[in-house]
Amino acid sequence: MVGYRNIYHESVIEQMMYSRDDYMYVILTTDTCGCEDLEKCVDKMGGKVKHILPIINGVAAYLPTSGIRSASVEKAINKVYLDDRVYKLMDTSPITIGADYANRLGLTGKGVGVAVIDTGVYPHSDLVTPTNRITGFK
Secondary structure (H helix, E strand, O other): OOOOOOOEOHHHHHHHHHOOOOEEEEEEEOOOOOHHHHHHHHHHOOOEEEEEEHHHOEEEEEEEHHHHHHHHHOOOOOEEEEOOOOOOOOOOHHHHHOHHHHHHOOOOOOOOOOOOOOOOOOOOHHHHOOOOOOOOOO
16 A cells, blocks of 8 residues: 555554545655645646645645555655644633633733743754755754
């Protein structure tokens, strides 16, 4: 089912095994070429690009499962991830950080910028490739 190269995230394989859907939303990334080449691959596999994701050198696409199966032979693709919905868990977070108290006082945080200062940040390839997204790293 999923060829010679280890390019599929486990969630993609699981979705393909248990879903009866003919199409899936996926994110394809590359490290050898640009997003334009991925767009050509998506078209060749019978899919449709939904979003171009230059910050990760990838595309979000709607692909037939047969196209996803053939992705392993496309040299431009280095990883296939499931593009799934993500939900925030706001039922416990506000209480945990004390935001419920601030909200009762009328403090919402609207219009406030946030910066993270953490001495433990490491310039991991996920954060610096294809472009460095760590601002002010020293």
